[in-house]
Amino acid sequence: MTDRRVAVIGLGNMGAAMAATLARAGFAVTGYDPAPDAGDRARAAGIALAASPAAAFAAADIAVLSLPMAAHVEAVLAGEGGLLAAADLTGRLVIDTTTSEPAVTRRLAAALAAAGHALVDAPVSGGPAGAAAGTLTMMVGGAAADIDRARPVLEALSAKISLCGAVGAGHVVKLVNNLLCAAHLLTVSEAVRMGVAAGVDAETLVGALNAGSGRAGVSEVNFPRWILSGSFDSGFTMGLMRKDVRLAEALAAETGQAMPLLEVAGRLWRESAADLADGEDFNRIAALD
Ligand code: NAD
DSSP: OOTTEEEEEOOSHHHHHHHHHHHHTTOEEEEEOOSTTHHHHHHHHTOEEOSSHHHHHHTOSEEEEOOSSHHHHHHHHHSTTSTTTOTTOOSOEEEEOSOOOHHHHHHHHHHHHHTTOEEEEOOEESHHHHHHHTOEEEEEESOHHHHHHHHHHHHHHEEEEEEEESTTHHHHHHHHHHHHHHHHHHHHHHHHHHHHHTTOOHHHHHHHHTTSTTOOHIIIIIIIIIITTOOOOOSOBHHHHHHHHHHHHHHHHHHTOOOHHHHHHHHHHHHGGGTSOTTSBGGGGGOOO
């Protein structure tokens, strides 16, 4: 057994691209995803497809998870047919790139440790394009020895690794990041609409803004690439961002933190479900028309 054998569990927009990047970097990659078109995605990523999560864990020393949410992570680690149910497997390292829930992550990490496995949370920023290019930003939580073991995989997938603290800390940082991104989509859109109504061309306005102190990641990347261009094809959905906002709000409630401005942003994201379906691109909430 060597740490060059990696399973990627969840072959969606992010997971399939990460699997292809790891295969290109020389890892022997096995994928698993129950979706009917998973075989096509595995072929496109140049990887072998396992028939079950247990088979994927058996085929690799390290497993990268890229799943919709914490419940799916719990299912593949602690559910029927998951890692903890495979009593013959030991010493697996799980790298969870899902945008998940810190409390669930800590609980699963403890259960895995008791069974001789380890977990590092490494949620990502950078979208499917960053996953395909191996230039993601990763926010990592875990024990130093586990992060050292994960490092070759993390480095193949990312251009920047931020060490955030103990296990679960990566997921805390990711929720803070996405809550801000969700809020910035609303504030930048509102402000740009004001400038346009006052007579300035939208592209000129955003270009000038990006040289000024009012700029944000959203004005520098999302506006030119997906909103002003009208392409709305970022590969990240309204449904997933609404999930992230909900998780951030739960974290605020858990910590007793008052967030008067972000509370309004959270309400607007919740209410957007009436007009924007879960499958729509998340930048639609900032559309100018
Ligand atoms: P996605 O919906 O495209 O993919 C998720 C995949 O998981 C699907 O293919 C689904 O079939 C699969 N899946 C569901 N249950 C499973 C199980 N039990 N075992 C194996 N596979 C299972 O989602 P995505 O956009 O790839 O996002 C994945 C995660 O990454 C989410 O937590 C998301 O919030 C996060 N994320 C996404 C982006 C992005 O730009 N898309 C960026 C950063 C973080």
